[in-house]
Amino acid sequence: MTFRARILGAAAGGGLPQWNCGCENCRLARAGTIPAQTQSSLAVSANGTDWAILNASPDIRDQLARTPELHPTGLRDMPLRSVLLTNGDIDHVAGLLTLREMQPFTLYATAGIHDVLAENPIFSALNPSVVTRETVALEKPAEIAPGLTATLFPVPGKVPLYMEGETVETDLVGEQTVGVELKAGGQTAYYIPGCALLNDALRARLAGASLLFFDGTLWRDDEMVQAGLGNKTGKRMGHMSMSGDDGSIAAFGEMDIGRKVFVHMNNTNPVLRPDSEERRAAEKAGWTIGQDGMEVSA
Ligand code: MLT
Ligand code: MN
Ligand code: ZN
Numbered sequence: 001m002t003f004r005a006r007i008l009g010a011a012a013g014g015g016l017p018q019w020n021c022g023c024e025n026c027r028l029a030r031a032g033t034i035p036a037q038t039q040s041s042l043a044v045s046a047n048g049t050d051w052a053i054l055n056a057s058p059d060i061r062d063q064l065a066r067t068p069e070l071h072p073t074g075l076r077d078m079p080l081r082s083v084l085l086t087n088g089d090i091d092h093v094a095g096l097l098t099l100r101e102m103q104p105f106t107l108y109a110t111a112g113i114h115d116v117l118a119e120n121p122i123f124s125a126l127n128p129s130v131v132t133r134e135t136v137a138l139e140k141p142a143e144i145a146p147g148l149t150a151t152l153f154p155v156p157g158k159v160p161l162y163m164e165g166e167t168v169e170t171d172l173v174g175e176q177t178v179g180v181e182l183k184a185g186g187q188t189a190y191y192i193p194g195c196a197l198l199n200d201a202l203r204a205r206l207a208g209a210s211l212l213f214f215d216g217t218l219w220r221d222d223e224m225v226q227a228g229l230g231n232k233t234g235k236r237m238g239h240m241s242m243s244g245d246d247g248s249i250a251a252f253g254e255m256d257i258g259r260k261v262f263v264h265m266n267n268t269n270p271v272l273r274p275d276s277e278e279r280r281a282a283e284k285a286g287w288t289i290g291q292d293g294m295e296v297s298a
Pocket of ligand 3 (some may be wrong): 018021022023267
């Protein structure tokens with residue numbers, strides 16, 4: 001068994017380019033000067049023939065079309081065994097609607113995330129006679145594909161944007177935002193596309209990991225404000241930034257982690273430009289900048 005992980009989409013919600021965005025990166029991506037990126041999703045397998053998809057992005061139709069490993073192997077036979085959700089954000093669940101064509105798979109999520117789906121009747125398009133919704137308790141391993149187990153653990157985050165009330169706690173720890181510990185054939189990898197803060201519990205858990213996919217939403221906390229694109233900081237969105245004293249590059253700096261890959265990057269993030277100073281700094285600190293189609297093994 002060899003653990004395989006294929007980045008289906010390396011961008012955060014909106015993708016690169018984002019339909020309504022005229023920022024520098026989006027313009028460069030439209031011009032083909034820098035690679036475009038689709039929205040946040042990772043495909044994983046322990047045997048190369050049975051796959052699980054972590055988060056179903058609105059771009060899943062194109063992502064599947066571009067990934068031969070996930071193409072049908074018969075009239076209605078698919079290598080896709082399951083979809084697992086790490087939160088209820090639109091960029092992570094909207095793709096479920098694309099998967100509604102009476103194709104059997106198991107949908108894994110915490111009870112809290114399943115509740116969010118259950119409150120949105122449009123998801124009943126996933127016929128329960130073919131798509132089984134399996135509730136996964138925190139810290140209880142589930143076999144999401146043959147030989148591949150996933151254990152969900154809480155990471156600081158917030159409820160989905162469309163469920164926000166008057167006041168919003170941006171570093172809630174519970175079932176709304178989770179990380180995934182993946183084990184296959186003695187290898188361990190982590191997938192954490194959204195994380196507000198690297199707390200002590202998370203630090204202890206990730207120490208010594210061989211492979212980590214981590215929240216790379218923003219380079220700077222106020223990057224979207226500076227670019228004139230709104231008033232939201234990374235912290236307000238429940239994402240820690242890459243740079244700065246409290247950023248992920250510094251936070252992971254001293255930790256013993258084999259391979260570190262940024263995913264879920266917002267289209268404003270300068271690391272998405274291959275020739276940027278920020279990209280060089282992140283790579284110098286030992287990070288790989290994720291990209292659509294990139295395969296990473298543990
Ligand atoms: C996020 O990661 O902060 C969300 O996906 C934002 C959104 O819902 O667009
Ligand atoms: Mn997102
Ligand atoms: Zn943009």
